[in-house]
Amino acid sequence: MEEHKYRTLVVLVQNETGVLNRVMSLFRQRMFNVESVAVGHTETPGISRMTFVLEGDDYTVEQVTKQLYKLLEVIKVTELSGPNLIQRELALIKVTATDRNRSDIMRIATDIFRARVVDAAPDTLTLEVTGPSEKIESLIAMIRTYGIREVARTGAVAMVRGSSTAGLRVVSSAA
């Protein structure tokens, strides 16, 4: 049994009032550790997609999945994993910048991390970066010494490569 520290679960839900409340209540009640949550519309009207990154082993993922399926609004729970996983997150990072180091920061951000400078002020730069969560962590680590004023992250969303949308490890509700 392969164990991952972080696991990515995609949950399709009917977009009813309070569904986020129900899902988060379940995570809290059963003490599942959620690293990030991203919620948005899907290709189907009325269906929302929640992407959870959570900490846990196979047992946790199985439990989370089964408990999620007990919620009326939950249509499908899929764990995304393996080399075909595309996981992306967007972050806005406001970093202190002086005349002396501004170009250094821009070089690190744009050349290495392909970030964009979305705003510049006399004493700050605001960067927009997209990528796997690890890449965002790395950028933050690299520019931390300059003085990070603010970080806003969306939480990860995920898909798999290729034409399939279900060619994933589906954790079904039946054990």
Next chain:
Amino acid sequence: MVVIAQELTAPQEDEQSRAPAARPSIGARILCEALIREGVEVIFGYPGGVIIPLYDVFPEYPQLKHVLVRHEQGAGHAADGYARVTGKAGVCLATSGPGATNLVTAIATAKLDSIPMVAITGQVAQPVIGSDAFQETDIMGVTIPITKHNFLVRDVKELGPTIQKAFHLAQTGRPGPVLVDIPKDVLLAEGELGEPIHLDLPGYRPTYTPNRRQIRLAVEEIQRSRKPLILAGHGVLLSGAEEDLLAFAEKAEIPVGLTLLGIGGFPQSHPLGLGMIGMHGFTHCNRAIDEADLLIGVGMRFDDRVTGKLDEFAPNARVIHIDIDPAEIGKNVPADVPVVGDAKIALRMLTEAIEPQKHPEWLADIAEWRKRSPYRPPDKERGLLAQTVIERLFALTNGEAIVTTDVGQHQMWAAQFYKTDKPNHWISSGGLGTMGFGVPSALGAALARPGQEIWAIVGDGGVQMTSFEFATLVQERANVKVAILNNGYLGMVRQWQQFFFNANYSEVRIGQPDFVALANAHYMAARRVETPEEVDEAITWAQSIEGPVLIDFVIGQEENVFPMIPSGATFADLIEEE
């Protein structure tokens, strides 16, 4: 005064004011009609501000009997007791705010025991929701973790379909409580009930028929096994699978242990019926679990009160786990053969597929353990014992009464000694362990089975939590006999303090009213019994009275429940007696 009286006695209504137009189809009436359509006959409730529009129309629907309780918790437990006896969803009703929050304990009780229940709460009118209005509570938010599902009805058009969904959800799959929160403006808005809708719930498709492959695997396991044991839980009763369990157990010759809530799912008088398993279960049952090479869990969830220490539970056994809720399978005990489905259907498929089996050696072993460690008989020299009371109750009711309990020592003694064979006659809060459950759940049972003899076996602690419902028992002339096993202690906590906290009896000596006087104050006949010699006469006296009666059985103060496997321990740690 005179003027008022004249006005009251001289109604000047013309015929037109009583015409149908005077009774517009508003939410309150739609709700009543929707409930009638679901087959509801009894509602346990308590009025209050925002729910008055509903109470305003109740007199128009005499086929909906409303039972006015004394506290909303009582309404919830009564609906629970009603549901456990009938298998139909019990209905409780409360106003917003404190009315709704008073239902919470009862809803949580129903959730942990998978009881079909529909709780209806009034809510403040939608324009003021969110403004901290008078008696406003976010009961949706409060009850998310303790309901199977809950609804806020935002439009009168949704009222009929929502009630339909609520009953469907409460009564299908793994049953559970569903709460419907209805704002006052919805109760007053004009609309129509409409025809029943086709329920399209894409996120709710319970599996009833198990996978054939899993059944085949289960049969292979059973046919290989030399020491199989069935652990039957509440799911057997919820599914109405008692006869199917009997047929399967007999064909495969497998003994059956019962969880606390499984009592009634298999006759204990049957040669294969072992009785209760778990913390205070019988020694031979727990020994059978310890030595079994195969456990077949049916409609049970390997609760910690059944398993004790998980790592050492049933060390020699492979596990077949049959449950309608896939989330229960593998949650506590890994299943070698998971079978997701309805107990009744699964057992039928197993019975059909299996060759008749014989396990004479295994059954002889269990019979030997049963003989070698008979349950310790009550010692008459110790005065009046709870066991004596319950044994006599069992004998004098021919084991045919419906028994409800509170939680604690008396509950375990009742489970051990009221060895009912009958399904849905044992009404006890197993999962949540709710003190105060016994009296109001007996009220619910009485409304469900008016002619039936019902005994609420309660402790002197728990009964004080809901004794206000004596008034409701009297009001409804409910045929409930309240048997208090009165030891002057919160006995189970005291027992744990004795064993695990150096007998530090902190805050367990509980003072009490004169229970006989308390009952009498409610116009309820009552007696006190202090010696074994008085027991039979008192019970037959209670049986001779139609309606509620109380007997205060004063029992030994520091008796313990045995056998006992301490919490988180194993069969090897079982304490047989003092």
